[in-house]
Amino acid sequence: MLRYIARRLVHMIPVVIIISICIFTIIKITPGSPVGLNLDPNMTAEQKQAEYERLGLHLPLPVQYANWVGRSLRGDFGISTLYNQPVKDIVPSFVWNSFRLNVFVFIFAFLLSIPIGIVCAVKQYSLTDNFWTVFSLFGISMPSFFFGLLLIFFFATKLGWFPISGMETAGSNLTGIASILDQLRHMVLPATVLTIASLASLVRYTRTSMLDVIKQDYVRTARSKGLTEKVVIYRHAFRNALLPIVTLLGFWVPLLFSGAVILETVFRWPGIGQIMLNAINWRDYNLMMATLLFFAVLTLIGNLLADIGYAIVDPRIKVE
Amino acid sequence: MSDKVLEVKNLKTYFYTDKGVVKAVDGVDFSIEYGKTLGIVGESGCGKSITSMSVLRLIPTPPGKIEDGEVLFEGRDLLKVSDKEIRSIRGNDISMIFQEPMTSLNPVFTIGDQIMEALMLHQKLTDEEARKKAIEMIKLVNIPRAEKIVDEYPHQLSGGMRQRVMIAMSLACMPKLLIADEPTTALDVTIQAQVLEIMNDLKEKLNTAIMLITHDLGVIAEMADHVIVMYCGKVVEEAPVQELFDNPKHPYTMGLLNSKPSIIENKERLESIEGSVPNPKFLPKGCYFNPRCKFAIEKCRQEQPTLEEITPGHKVSCFVACKEVE
Incomplete structure (x- = not known):
């Protein structure tokens, strides 16, 4: 029984990876971005661009995903842009x-x-x-x-x-x-x-x-x-x-x-x-x-x- | 005390459905003596199983209802006793084996658990004693590795083994009467023979009376002492087994016997009874068998025959057969 549970848990890893890729892609291709929603509406284009870069949103999607995975594996799920607090x-x-x-x-x-x-x-x-x-x-x-x-x-x-x-x-x-x-x-x-x-x-x-x-x-x-x-x-x-x-x-x-x-x-x-x-x-x-x-x-x-x-x-x- | 273990008189079990009343069993009489086997034969849907279930009051109510009659077990009318009393008889004095060994055992309990259950309930055995007895019973029905089987689940056994477990289970409390409802129908022929042999063996060892329900005349010839033939909820013929095979009187019985393959006569084609069993909601007028009967006379279409004794022990419900004798 224990061996079975361990095996099932191992099987979960690829499933979780696939799910995370799917979620990540869907979230990112949804129109809109946190920039502008959480900042002063009167900010300039330069400020906006700076914010994009600060959040790492200017990078290609696979790189963004890799960054996210890297951080998450270390237990850092990032900062919530809405609540300005660590997600965890x-x-x-x-x-x-x-x-x-x-x-x-x-x-x-x-x-x-x-x-x-x-x-x-x-x-x-x-x-x-x-x-x-x-x-x-x-x-x-x-x-x-x-x-x-x-x-x-x-x-x-x-x-x-x-x-x-x-x-x-x-x-x-x-x-x-x-x-x-x-x-x-x-x-x-x-x-x-x-x-x-x-x-x-x-x-x-x-x-x-x-x-x-x-x-x-x-x-x-x-x-x-x-x-x-x-x-x-x-x-x-x-x-x-x-x-x-x-x-x-x-x-x-x-x-x-x-x-x-x-x-x-x-x-x-x-x-x-x-x-x-x-x-x-x-x-x-x-x-x-x-x-x-x-x-x-x-x-x-x-x-x-x-x-x-x-x-x-x-x-x-x-x-x- | 009489030598009859069970006497059924004028049993009527009806089913009340949306489309009308089905008289599944309509005035059936028979009796079984201690240590003897009564065979009940008939086509599918003639009321054989309902008769057997009525004896132990296992008919689902509603829609079914036992309308009339007496079921005397050692003189006590089982239709009148309290629920508690009938429960103390079920599985103890009278037990049943069902047709489908594959589905008649509970899949989530071990074989041992299921055999022990009745023992602990009726014989008040302790866990340990019941287990010992269960192993003994499994050995009795010729299942090897009894000590292992007792802890196995039904799905680990073959159909024949399961049916033998059913027999072990039903005989665990040494019942006076065993009702076997098509015990071998779902099994292949070699296993059939084994199961029947075990039943015959145990009948002699334990002096258990058997009520054997089947549509297989070969099984009847092998097992029964006395036979009743049922058609559309009624008994049409009743005779000792030898007499019935040698000298069938009712056209339906003759038809059944003719439709049995034989290795002695080399028949090209098996005979069959023309037509099929009528819809129980729309039974024909007169004798229920008349539309399919080769010998039917006008009287058969108008009146319903009753069961008459034509020679000692041989009863038949047929105008033509009775007239012949006169």
Whole structure:
């Protein structure tokens, strides 16, 4: 197993290189440049040229790429032209903000959707199942920004139960538990929107997967042994229904760290999603490269985790 | 106490679909004696499997429903006992082998786990005892390397081995009745013979009664003591095995026997029964077999025959056959 993981990690290197070339090229051929966006609009052409040269943008693309690779390998991802800070100082704190929110959503969504999905499958077309079908339809079709605004309107503006936006009360000097509670209060609305959206598709997914499995012959065999329905469903059927769910878990790993761009904007949550959007709008090349590549690597790791998860839950899959 | 381990009376299992009611099993009677084998024959879709699943109440409800009848196992009506009681019988007193060995074992559990499960549940064996017993059972069905196999997963075994594992699993608790639903259909001929031999062997060792469902008359001849022939959810003929092969009375049974290849008579072409099994939602009026029957008379098209005993132990549901005897 360890050898397999090591081999997969080695295989990732060329993939990451190819991805970085693709990202780099696409970013650079996009019209616009950071020069002028971050400087005084009245600057002269000479000043502009000087800025280009300072940022190394006058060099041919392959040279620029080589420079970038050289720096990055030394752990220097450059300076963000937008925030005027080293990229490696900006990204982690914003990723952490997104992660905090997503981890709640992740836990809630999976903890709720799996039992709900199982019940829906076992009692197909029952009242419970129909309720969750309608719920899922709602969750999938409702745009998150609109649903977010609705929640803000009712629960923040009208009822005043939760703050409208942000991550903590501005200007407050709360410490310890009070600070944590304050942050949790800010988290409720965005987490609700994200959870409902994820729950909707996860419930459908679990339900379909379960429905597939409970029609299998080995479930009938389990029943014919005299096992109780509980054991039949949760031991025999669910272990098999888990296989496709493991894939989903793998996909979720990058989502945990990446921000929901639209939702973070609606709730003014200072997550990585917003930062990435800003970086793109302001052509902040270094920040874009770092964040996009970070997500690419996370996706690769997520896939690897899914494959390892597969091998753990399904004895038919051998990773060696 | 009677010598019958299982007695099924007037069993009716219907399926309620959007397009109408399917009377999959429509008033079936039969019984099995201790240590004997009852063969149930018929074409696909005649209700054989549904009959066997009804005995253990394994019919998915809805859409299926056991509408009427009694299933007396050692005098107890299995259709009336509580869910808990039927579970204590399943896998313990009555167990089943299914048609598809490739899909009937759970792919994510080891062979040992799956055999041990019933033992630990019904016989209250400890982990260790159950494992020992599982290995013993695997040896009993002639699988080599039992100590290794017990920790292997179903996908590591061949179809024939899996079916033998199924047999080991179903016999682990020494059931009084084994329901085998086409146990050899998915296997190749040499493996078929081995599996049947094992079943026969164990029947004698453990005095287990067997309800053997098949469409293969060769298997019936090999295994069964008594045979019932089913057509469209009804029993059309019932007789001891020798009597049935020597002296078939129902035109359907004759048709089945004629369509069997023989190495003694050198037939150019196999005979077949004209037509096909009618759609169970639109059964013909009168005898269900009349549109395909060479001997059908007017009465067959109007009335439904009932199962009549024509000679001791030999029952047939056919106007023409009954008249002949008179």
